[in-house]
Amino acid sequence: MQCDGLVAVVTGAASGLGAATARRLAREGARVAILDYDAEGAARVAGEIGGIGIGCDVGDAAQVAAAFERIGSELGAVRVAVNCAGIGLAARVVGRDGTLSTDLFERTIRVNLIGSFHVMAHASRMMMAEAPLETGERGVVINTASIAYQDGQVGQTAYAASKGGIAAMCLPAAREMAKQGVRVMAIAPGLFHTPMMEGLPEETTAGIVANIPFPHRLGDPDEYALMVSQIVANPYLNGEVIRLDAAVRLPQR
Template sequence: MDINGVSAVVTGGASGLGAATARKLASQGAKVAILDFDLERAQSVAQEIDGYAVKVDVGDAASVEAAIAGVVAAIGAPRVIINCAGIGTAARMVGREGKLSVDLFERTIRVNLVGTYNVMSYATRAMLDLPVMEGGERGVIVNTASAAYQDGQLGQSAYSASKGGIASMCLPLARELAQSAVRVMAIAPGLFETPMMETLPQEVTEAIVRNIPHPARLGFAEEFALLASQIIANPYLNGEVIRLDGATRLPPR
């Protein structure tokens, strides 16, 4: 798909992977809507790229429905949906003195997995009103999983489960939306230089960096954005999860 001139929705676009992706798509001529819980930072990025910003709680269906309605009114129905919104959490299932993490598990699933599904649902419904473009495509969805969906670390059961759900629904949704000429892909990044990385203990970060074969460093948000744009451009990429991690495998701790 040629991104020039089309409308795109990027969740979590106020910072990190989402902000880099919003900038990348805008540089290619897209009209970008940034959906984020942090409206002030979203507006800052939107002003930079001549985009549109709206506050949203992705885990709340009513909030998402209203946000997508605003996007359609402001820049038109999206042909591109990039889901980067999410939270990084860490807790043992049974911690000290028997403390449980059920509440954290439910919140993580709500934001990361249900939030992704909410945005896809309302944004895709708007997308399906658009005609098929020359070349046979109507739209592209790119979701953000994580390398942790395959090799999550100790304490990452909630986060890994949420990202595993995103990875697992990639193929069935690609099959479902094929009849509507919409592709569905997912990117599973390793450890990147983003605000979420700051939630990890320093010793964990250092251990992971030592475990990255090549290039032996953290990923750059711009590299995630580059892959997202390449997925949009390549019409034969569909129903797949791509790891973007420098060939690393996360250690147990």
């Protein structure tokens, strides 16, 4: 499936992996809708690429439904959906003072996992209503997991659980939507140069990079965007979680 002329939606695209993905899909000819909690950031990136920016909390079902109504009205039916929206809060299950992190766990699951499900559900329903393309496809959904779903570190229980859910739903969702010609994939990125990393002290970043085999550096968001583009283009990629991590395995801490 080629992006030229198609409608794509990218969540979390005001910055980081999502912004790089939105820009790449636009360069390839897609008309891109950007959903982000940061409405100003979404509008800014959308202005750069000639798309539309929509402020949206993906964990809120009503907001996602309204966003897709607007996308359908202004751009047309979505053929490519990429979920990059997410939060990465860290906390121990039981803090040193005995405090439980239940609220943080629920919030992380709501945004990362339930939010991805909301977008996948609305996007795939829109895809299923469209005629198939020449390849027989009606569309593709790409969700963002994380290598933390397999290598979760201390303090990442909530984050790893949310990303593990994204990985786990990939195959059954792909099987469910196969008859309608909708593919479902997931990317599990490793350590990338994103705003979250940019906020770390230099010595902390150096310690992180020291554990990355090759290439011996943080990932570039454009490399994530390239993987998205390759998934869109290759119709035989379906129902799989791809680690994009330069062969790194996260240590315990």
